[in-house]
Amino acid sequence: MDHPDRRTGPRTASALETADFLALDHAPLHSPAGGGASITRARLDALEVYALHAQDACAIVSRFGAQVLAYRTAAGREVLFTSALAPFDRSRPIRGGIPVCWPWFGPAAQPQHGWGRIRDWELAAADADAGAAGLTLRLAEPGGASAQVRIELGSELWVALTHLGDPAAGPPVTAALHSYLRTPEAGATRVRGLPAGTQIPAAARNAAEPGAFAFPAAGIDAALALPGGIQDIRLAVAAGERDCATIAAACSDVVLWNPGGPLGDTTEHAHRGFVCVEPARLGQPLRPGEELAAAYSA
Secondary structure, three states: OOOOOOOOOOOOOOEOOHHHHHOOOOEEEEOOOOOOOEEEEEEEOOEEEEEEEEOOEEEEEEOEOOEEEEEEOOOOOEOEOEEOOOOOOOOOOOOEOEOEEOOOOHHHOOOOOOOHHHOEOEEEEEEEOOOOEEEEEEEEOOOOOEEEEEEEEOOOEEEEEEEEEOOOOOOOOOEEEOOEEEOOOHHHEEEEOOOOOOOOOHHHOOOOOOOOEEOOOOOEEEEEEOOOOOEEEEEEEEEOOEEEEEEEEEEOEEEEEEOOOOOOOOOOOHHHHEEEEEEEEOOOOOOOOOEEEEEEEO
16 A cells, blocks of 8 residues: 555555554654653645654644544554545545544534634644653634644543633534544444443444444444433443454543445445544533543553
8 A cells, every 4th residue: 555645556455554654754853862752743745743652552643633643552453544545635624533523513514523623733732751642732713712632642542622712603612532443344343331321323222232332334323412411431342352442531422423335535445444433522512621532542
């Protein structure tokens, strides 16, 4: 497969690997004198991207969208899906990784899922020590809307969106971390750990495992309100005997999505290799100073 800095020629894989991003020409950004974790930066077409290295794990972050594009654990597991056909020219959102949907989710206004994922965020801080590396990215829009995204890599990957200022006009501020998780087969993938009483759609129920959410092969788009509102949850995502990821989050809703077919920026069968499991604040919008955060591990 071509490396992502070469945008011509055939593509034989559906998803990019962390190694594809590391093959770019990286320069040091932050590296403690004593060694340990570090951060580098590189150009990817029109994007500036950062590589966080800590405890033998690696995460790739784009300043465009404040978006994690890849996460490889210390054991070598690729956790996230980013399409091999995703454009990196800043003309549209990047398909995959962990898009930050803010200051609204879905079609509440235009553009879909808000403009946080189609803006260049400012790098406010880059730090690393013996065991962790982190970035802080900030966005301030005309009219007062502002937010911060903090990304930390250590024994797990931590992503936190803090809503700082409301837009002057528009719908209530909602948000989601639109996580694209790799799976060997979307139609065999289950999500366990939803709070008791969560209303699972009929198409996603499994008689053998009543409390789990089962992704149907035909695709699904479901926003589940958590009984009791904002709470800490821990979701385990698995396909058969394979554990795909664990997400620990504080949220009021969880969105679960798979298109059930190819998209304009994916290969023909790419949809079978990912599911989206998205901690969200939909039913209880964010107020200034509030945070939507999730920790990812595998």
